[in-house]
Amino acid sequence: MKKEYMILIALILILGAYLLFYKGNKDHYTLPEIPQIDVAKITSLTLDKKEGAIAFTKKGKNWVLTDKEYPADSPAVENMLDTIKTFKLSALVSQKGDLKRYELDNEHHIRVKLVQDEKTIFEFTLGKTAPSFNHTFVMLANDKNIYHANGSFKSYFDKPQDDFRDKKVLEFKQASIKQFTIEKEGVSKTLILKEDEKDPKKSSPKESDPKESNKKKTEITWTAEDGTVADKEAVSNLLSSVAFLECKKYVSVPSKNELEKSLPLCKITLKNEADIELTLFKTDNSDNLIGISSMNEYVFELSQFNGKEIVSNIEKLLNQEKADLSPKDIDLIKEEANLKPVP
Structure with missing residues (x-):
């Protein structure tokens, strides 16, 4: 009996040590450093998803879409650039590669690529918004881990091409x-x-505001x-x-x-x-x-x-307004024209 107690105590100690070690590792992992990105120097931005890629190119101070160079909607582009400017990871979510759960699989993800003078300077994959609505699930290039990024910003990137055009x-x-x-x-x-x-003398300004009487109208x-x-x-x-x-x-x-x-x-x-x-x-x-x-x-x-x-x-x-006619009025007009009224 004493031997069984000793075994049980040993198991509890081993389990406690494991949990302590696991928690320590989890709490003290190091998040990847995100480089400081000067969005003013970005020359192209690509959103790659299942429906196809949407490519933005900077022309002077403005952004255009695709090889047809449609003018892009400035606020829509600014929302994406502001997100990239403040992009920050806040937590490690998963190391298991469960992409579908976080909508980082090929069916749902959006891969964002930033280019400066033909050189890729940053790339990340965008998944769904976290249940808290304060974070978004993301993956970095050449990194299998899944992270929380601060903010709920998927809606800025998840649009059809036509919605990015200047309307x-x-x-x-x-x-x-x-x-x-x-x-x-x-x-x-x-x-x-x-x-x-x-x-102004013929007008009737308010007595409480005599200054108005001297203004030309x-x-x-x-x-x-x-x-x-x-x-x-x-x-x-x-x-x-x-x-x-x-x-x-x-x-x-x-x-x-x-x-x-x-x-x-x-x-x-x-x-x-x-x-x-x-x-x-x-x-x-x-x-x-x-x-x-x-x-x-x-x-x-x-x-x-x-x-x-x-x-x-x-x-x-142009005095071309058309009066709205009731069904009864239409029947009367048709009767006058010897036409059969609408039943």
Whole structure:
């Protein structure tokens, strides 16, 4: 019996020593040092994943995508570069190579490669976000271990190529526009801004603010060539809807050259330092409008909201608004035309 106790005590001591040794090793491992990266000197960035590689190249101060050199979305690129600039490992997660568990396998991973003047300066593989949402699982090049990197940043890298493109198709300062022309269904109208000074003595400034009485005020009107005054609110809504216009996505068919030969739905020409043009077209296979712009080289598709807002304001200014008819109204119209009403 005494012998059995001695064996049991020995086993407990051995087990305790093992656990102490294992914990000591785990708590005192050395994390790899991540080199300090000057993101301003990076000349190319590649995201390699199952769907294919997305390549970014720096051209002057701007970034472009792929060999076609599509302009890249600056905030999207900056988010990635800021992540790389502050990239830091916080813990060793696994040495077992369980890649699928952490979405570091070929099916899910994103391999990020940074190049400076044709030399790879840093490379890592990006997995899923940790359950804490404060870390991301990563692997370093030539290292089989899996680590925690500080921050939840996978969403910055895990996007389709089209989401990295600059969606801006039109941009100008609304106050800089003094004249513009709108066209739709063969009807066009040119509107010119007129600013008339108000007599401050005829105005009624607030008694609590006497300084306002000495300020010159201007009255803004938009006038057509025939002298008629346009709806100021419709003008303001139209200009604000296109002053910073982003598309929903880009389309490859039809080409810009083909569209320029087609009959448009509507067109806007804005007078600035140079003419700014936006031309919109209907398509047979989508409710969304496609368009071309003098400030963008590619054919794009607008969201339904943006497209409807622009067209409705053009129609209002051209007096082409269509009243919404009820089914009953439609039946009456058809009856008057000796047509069978809708059942």
